[in-house]
Amino acid sequence: xxxxLEITGLNAVLRGTRTRVLRDVSLSVxxxxxxxxxxxxxxxxxxxxxxxxxxxxxxxxxxxxxxxLGGQDLGVLPLRERLRVIGxxxxxxxxxxxxxxxxxxxxxxxxTDRLTRTLGWQKTRANHRALDLLEEVAIRDPxxxxxxxxxxxxxxxxxxxxxxxxxxxxxxxxxxxxxxxALDVTVQKQILKMIADMQTRHGTTMLFVTHDLGVVARVCQxxxxxxxxxxxxxxxxxxxxxxxAHPYTAAxxxxxxxxxxxEASLVPVSDTVLAGVAEAIRASDTLWGxx
Amino acid sequence: xxxRLLLRLxxxxxxxxxxxxxxxxxxxLVPGNPVAMMLGPGATAEDAAALEALLGLDKSxxxxxxxxxxxxxxxxxxxxxxxxxxxxxxxxxxxxxTLELAFLALVFAALLGGMLAVTxxxxxxxxxxxxxxxxxxxxxxxxxxxxxxxxxxxxxVWLQIAGIxxxxxxxxxxxxxxxxxxxxxxxxxxxxxxxxxxxHMWMPALALALPLSxxxxxxxxxxxxxxxxxxxxxxxxxxxxxxxxxxxxxxMRNALAPTLTLTAVQFTHLIGGTVIVERLFSYGGLGxxxxxxxxxxxxxxxxxxxxxxxxxxxxxxxxVDLLYAVLNPRLRHG
Ligand SMILES: Nc1ncnc2c1ncn2[C@@H]1O[C@H](COP(=O)(O)OP(=O)(O)OP(=O)(O)O)[C@@H](O)[C@H]1O
Ligand SMILES: [Mg+2]
Numbered sequence: 001x002x003x004x005l006e007i008t009g010l011n012a013v014l015r016g017t018r019t020r021v022l023r024d025v026s027l028s029v030x031x032x033x034x035x036x037x038x039x040x041x042x043x044x045x046x047x048x049x050x051x052x053x054x055x056x057x058x059x060x061x062x063x064x065x066x067x068x069l070g071g072q073d074l075g076v077l078p079l080r081e082r083l084r085v086i087g088x089x090x091x092x093x094x095x096x097x098x099x100x101x102x103x104x105x106x107x108x109x110x111x112t113d114r115l116t117r118t119l120g121w122q123k124t125r126a127n128h129r130a131l132d133l134l135e136e137v138a139i140r141d142p143x144x145x146x147x148x149x150x151x152x153x154x155x156x157x158x159x160x161x162x163x164x165x166x167x168x169x170x171x172x173x174x175x176x177x178x179x180x181x182a183l184d185v186t187v188q189k190q191i192l193k194m195i196a197d198m199q200t201r202h203g204t205t206m207l208f209v210t211h212d213l214g215v216v217a218r219v220c221q222x223x224x225x226x227x228x229x230x231x232x233x234x235x236x237x238x239x240x241x242x243x244x245a246h247p248y249t250a251a252x253x254x255x256x257x258x259x260x261x262x263e264a265s266l267v268p269v270s271d272t273v274l275a276g277v278a279e280a281i282r283a284s285d286t287l288w289g290x291x
Numbered sequence: 292x293x294x295r296l297l298l299r300l301x302x303x304x305x306x307x308x309x310x311x312x313x314x315x316x317x318x319x320l321v322p323g324n325p326v327a328m329m330l331g332p333g334a335t336a337e338d339a340a341a342l343e344a345l346l347g348l349d350k351s352x353x354x355x356x357x358x359x360x361x362x363x364x365x366x367x368x369x370x371x372x373x374x375x376x377x378x379x380x381x382x383x384x385x386x387x388x389t390l391e392l393a394f395l396a397l398v399f400a401a402l403l404g405g406m407l408a409v410t411x412x413x414x415x416x417x418x419x420x421x422x423x424x425x426x427x428x429x430x431x432x433x434x435x436x437x438x439x440x441x442x443x444x445x446x447x448v449w450l451q452i453a454g455i456x457x458x459x460x461x462x463x464x465x466x467x468x469x470x471x472x473x474x475x476x477x478x479x480x481x482x483x484x485x486x487x488x489x490x491h492m493w494m495p496a497l498a499l500a501l502p503l504s505x506x507x508x509x510x511x512x513x514x515x516x517x518x519x520x521x522x523x524x525x526x527x528x529x530x531x532x533x534x535x536x537x538x539x540x541x542x543m544r545n546a547l548a549p550t551l552t553l554t555a556v557q558f559t560h561l562i563g564g565t566v567i568v569e570r571l572f573s574y575g576g577l578g579x580x581x582x583x584x585x586x587x588x589x590x591x592x593x594x595x596x597x598x599x600x601x602x603x604x605x606x607x608x609x610x611v612d613l614l615y616a617v618l619n620p621r622l623r624h625g
Pocket of ligand 2: 177245
């Protein structure tokens with residue numbers, strides 16, 4: 001199995017400073033696999049996804065490191081070429097379906113503009129594709145939805161639209177950034193299953209951002225545990241669940257509710273573990289400071 | 292929808308009525324007596340009284356207003372005291388020149404302001420944006436008539452590359468049947484005349500446009516910058532679109548609303564600005580006529596001009612409301 005997404009030694013800093021947001025991040029995801037990015041809020045999960053797609057906020061820039069898709073180093077490509085690769089080979093399933101659709105544009109063009117603009121498809125072909133995918137995500141009246149504005153659809157509907165749009169161009173890699181957290185609990189499971197099913201059907205490589213280890217266990221084959229923009233542990237899912245190598249991973253597991261025993265008391269991450277994490281970060285920063 | 296339209300029409304009628312009262316009273320409060328102006332020195336008190344009676348100025352202000360209003364409602368704006376012509380004919384004859392100038396200025400302001408906003412958004416946080424902020428600060432704090440003087444000085448006096456007076460070269464043979472010279476010249480495919488008109492109009496139009504372009508530039512840039520880090524814009528970037536494409540396709544429409552309101556309000560100011568700027572460039576529009584009317588204390592003409600300006604302002608605001616509904620689908624359905 002070859003790696004499709006490969007990140008090595010990625011450092012991202014606050015623009016113009018040496019303050020790191022991502023600390024020497026390395027990870028690789030094999031073709032067709034789902035890789036989880038786990039960590040508490042502010043750990044840098046979204047930043048990794050944004051760095052891959054080249055959509056980091058202005059205040060943050062990549063200082064060093066290599067990101068490659070299918071063996072192609074994105075950093076060496078000229079801007080136009082990089083945009084073309086990103087536009088044709090990747091897609092995003094965003095966290096908040098309420099803000100991820102343009103309120104003043106109809107759903108149809110928002111689903112198909114990547115196909116027609118970046119990939120040069122004919123409009124009719126792109127529309128057919130959009131209809132097919134809307135059916136695949138179980139939307140009942142796809143024609144009507146294509147002509148709707150976002151505010152005419154419910155949150156769950158919009159997230160399905162976004163999922164359909166993400167798969168429209170048959171991307172090689174999808175970054176799903178907490179795709180269910182903004183949804184109603186009742187539809188969360190349904191949407192999660194839909195994403196997992198579609199990923200399997202289309203064989204898409206996926207980076208799955210979440211802070212929920214339970215979700216990771218269900219949809220991911222491998223996982224990176226993050227803290228303060230640093231990878232604490234990268235492991236396949238079985239190893240992570242049964243024999244975590246890093247105490248922080250073990251602590252996170254202990255802090256996650258289980259289906260088997262939902263009543264079991266949850267253990268917060270202990271100070272000793274956090275001190276260990278802080279020590280690792282300090283060590284890394286010292287090295288970085290000397291470089 | 293129908294109810295909204297009806298309410299709107301009623302509010303427009305009330306606005307215009309209010310304007311008519313204010314202007315009617317105001318022109319009678321400013322010092323200067325139209326009768327004395329017309330008769331000149333050496334006229335007797337009897338002459339003055341006779342003329343006053345002829346013009347209806349001897350009646351009480353309430354009666355005067357009532358007579359004037361009932362006439363206006365029937366389309367009779369009275370006769371100009373100084374020019375001895377029908378006010379409505381005079382005003383409508385000059386209005387097209389001013390409208391064309393104002394719209395050219397609006398186009399200049401929108402193009403210039405839009406360009407500054409988009410460039411500043413693409414280059415945000417850098418020296419280019421600082422430069423744009425500085426330029427906008429300069430154009431904003433300098434009033435239109437000063438820009439007019441400045442342009443006259445630079446292009447008319449120093450460089451001597453541009454005519455600085457009038458609407459069109461006087462020796463030309465004009466085929467026009469309306470007063471909308473610019474539009475008609477284009478429709479008749481007489482681009483030589485279009486060029487001549489623009490050659491005369493660009494300086495006053497630019498003078499009027501510069502302050503507004505700065506306002507459009509700053510506000511639109513601000514809105515665009517706020518829009519640029521919304522989720523759907525980030526999503527569009529990840530579709531492989533360039534910054535420029537993202538601005539035009541995703542951000543512009545949603546960022547436009549506040550700028551549109553501001554532009555509407557400021558466009559009415561700009562039309563007000565035509566009064567002095569037209570004078571400066573001897574441009575034969577309504578503004579120039581207004582100054583003459585004020586100098587001559589030509590009450591019916593002043594009233595007519597102000598009322599026409601008021602109608603224009605009301606129509607502009609109506610147009611903006613309609614544009615709003617087009618831009619924002621939620622308003623259209625609500
Ligand atoms: N626009 C920004 N400018 C500066 N720093 C930022 C910006 N956005 C995020 N950061 C910083 O980058 C770090 C990583 O943020 P990131 O959004 O990747 O966290 P996350 O792991 O996705 O958290 P969450 O679960 O809350 O989404 C945070 O510490 C945050 O303070
Ligand atoms: Mg995040």
